[in-house]
Structures are given as C-alpha cells and as structure tokens.
C-alpha cells in the first residue's frame with residue numbers, strides 16, 4: 533500500500549477551519565491522518581513541506597478542453613498537463629466542443645478517453661439539443677451517461693420559457709444548472725467594455741450581463757437552483773448578494789482576470805486581452821474583490837479558453853473570445869487576493885476547493901478530511917517569477933505573460949500520486 537507523508541506544511545482545511553502546521557499521511561490514494569507530528573511508517577516516502585501551504589486540490593468548474601473539434605488548441609491530455617502544473621486536480625469541462633457534448637454516446641466516449649488521465653475531468657452537458665437553444669436535450673439520459681452539470685456555456689439560453697423548464701428539470705435531476713449570463717442582442721458585435729479613443733472597437737454594454745443575471749435570479753426564485761458563470765460587474769454581484777439575502781437558490785463564480793485586471797490594463801492591439809465578458813471598469817473590479825471577500829461569490833473558476841496563435845493574431849476585432857487560465861490560477865489568487873487584499877487562506881480554499889466540490893456534488897473532494905481523496909495542491913508563497921511565454925497548454929493566449937507573480941505551485945498530488953513537482957509535470 534503506497535504511503536506518502538507530507539511533513540511540516542501549513543495545512544489549510546476549509547472543512548475543519550484548520551490553518552496550522554501539520555503532518556499529513558496519505559495511504560492508498562486517500563488522506564489517512566492529519567496531526568501535529570506523524571513519524572513516517574517504515575518504507576513511507578516523505579515530502580518536506582516546511583514553509584509551504586498545503587491546500588485541498590483546486591477544483592476548476594469552468595474549463596474548455598477543446599476536444600473534440602479544436603485539438604490544435606487543446607486536448608484532454610494537454611489540458612490535464614496544464615491543470616496539473618496549475619494545481620488543479622479536478623475540472624469540469626464545458627460542452628461547447630464540436631460536435632457539442634449534447635448526446636449520451638458522445639459523453640460516454642469522451643469520459644472514457646479522460647478516465648486514464650491523472651487529473652479528474654468531469655463533464656457538463658449541453659442544456660439544449662446541439663447547444664442550439666431551441667429545445668431541451670435529453671437531460672435525464674445525459675445524467676445517466678455521467679454528466680455532472682448542464683450548461684450551454686459559450687452562449688446563454690436566451691429563451692426564457694425554455695430556460696425555466698431547464699431549471700426545473702435540472703432541479704428534479706439534482707444536477708447544477710450553470711448559465712453564461714449574456715443577452716446576445718445587447719452584446720451585438722461588441723468586443724470590449726468601452727470604446728478606446730483611436731480604435732474602432734465596438735463596446736459590450738453592461739446591460740447584456742446584468743439583464744441576464746436578473747432573469748436567471750427570477751427563474752431561480754421560482755424554479756430551482758441556478759449557478760451564474762463568470763460574473764464581471766458590480767451590478768451583477770450586487771444582484772447576487774441581494775438574491776442570496778432573500779433566500780433565492782443562486783450561486784456565482786468569477787475568474788482571476790476579473791479581479792486582477794480592469795479595462796484600464798487592456799492593450800487594444802493585443803487580442804490576448806479579449807474575453808467574454810470583457811474586462812470591466814476599476815470600480816467593477818473592486819466590487820468583484822469585495823464579493824469574493826464577503827462570500828457573495830462562491831467560486832473562482834478560470835474559464836480556461838485556449839485558442840491557436842494564428843486566431844488570436846487576427847486582432848481585437850476578429851480574434852475569438854477567451855484566455856487560458858489553468859497555469860496562472862494559483863499565483864494570481866495568492867498575489868492578488870492573499871498578498872494584495874489580505875484574503876484569509878481559508879476563504880481562498882473555500883472558493884477554489886470546498887464550494888465547487890459542494891456545488892458539483894463531489895463527495896470525498898474539496899477538503900483534507902481523513903478518508904477523502906488525496907488530491908492536494910502545495911503552494912510556495914515565496915516562489916516569485918514571471919509568467920512564461922510558453923505553457924503546458926497547447927495554447928498561450930494569456931493576458932498575464934511577463935507579469936511577476938508570487939505563490940506558484942510547488943507540488944501537486946492527485947489521488948495520492950505526484951502529478952507535478954519541481955516544475956515538471958509527471959503524467
């Protein structure tokens with residue numbers, strides 16, 4: 533029975549509220565015990581975690597792995613390497629592949645392909661047939677085939693009647709329904725938050741997100757739980773806060789770019805700053821930070837969206853929306869939230885592990901409780917370096933290239949096995 537002992541790390545466990553120096557013993561892929569001092573059993577491997585932060589493995593519930601359909605941008609295998617390097621031990625994959633994850637047969641095929649990978653990949657399925665927004669896909673059958681959530685991400689399900697039926701069905705099936713809140717008619721051909729003098733780039737007004745958020749909250753109040761994806765605006769998080777206070781079953785996520793950057797940081801010549809929703813105003817960024825701190829936002833997810841270099845080279849107007857995020861998740865959270873905004877590490881563990889595990893119904897994940905899967909992300913708070921030009925991802929469309937960040941993963945363990953150590957992915 534393989535054993536591994538992590539010695540002297542600062543253990544951060546959201547389930548017990550523990551943040552203290554502890555030894556942690558792993559046995560047969562599970563957490564065996566956690567205590568102030570554990571002597572290594574005979575033959576047990578030992579990892580010295582002194583000075584390091586030991587988190588439950590990060591669970592990223594918003595990842596585009598691009599397989600099938602765009603394997604030059606990313607594959608399941610390359611996404612797994614990027615996830616491992618980023619400290620992400622579990623990820624929920626989005627269904628806007630080509631063809632879309634909207635049938636049980638396709639879902640089963642790609643679940644089988646992902647099964648051998650060192651990172652736990654879970655699949656969401658499209659809410660509507662062909663992700664076309666016209667009629668519901670066979671949601672019960674997709675659940676039976678292994679879907680863990682429903683979403684038409686990449687697009688909003690704008691038909692309000694159909695959306696409410698989807699929310700009711702997902703509630704009955706007890707699976708989360710995730711919405712990309714955006715009314716396309718209001719976004720139009722917009723590519724950024726506000727016009728930049730000297731550039732002919734149309735804007736995406738904030739109402740395209742806010743009206744969809746309000747619609748979703750009203751549906752949640754009547755029909756069942758709704759999870760709001762990638763929130764970017766002060767008005768959105770304000771509405772989420774009020775809805776939660778009123779007892780509406782609604783949750784929300786944001787992404788590192790929305791709490792790290794604003795539209796003032798954007799280079800309109802560089803399409804690596806182009807994503808949906810767009811980078812918003814500094815006041816919106818501050819509101820998102822506050823909503824992360826006070827628990828209004830439940831989850832940090834990356835919306836990892838790889839695109840081939842030639843596509844992003846088409847310029848801000850024509851390039852596709854989206855940025856990669858798996859490999860910069862940890863240092864952006866540590867630098868921006870823990871160091872710059874003094875977020876307690878326990879709250880970060882809730883946002884990155886405990887809450888997504890709860891939302892997705894992942895038992896035995898999201899905490900360091902004995903008996904739970906030994907998925908562990910070990911960060912080095914002193915490790916400081918620039919975001920490189922090249923990534924484990926097949927794509928490199930990051931707006932953070934060259935940025936100095938602190939708090940990079942030192943080692944990552946999935947089901948008791950190292951999948952990243954000393955800067956190398958082991959899978």
Ligand SMILES: [Zn+2]
Pocket residue numbers: 685686687712761762808
């Ligand atoms: Zn989306």
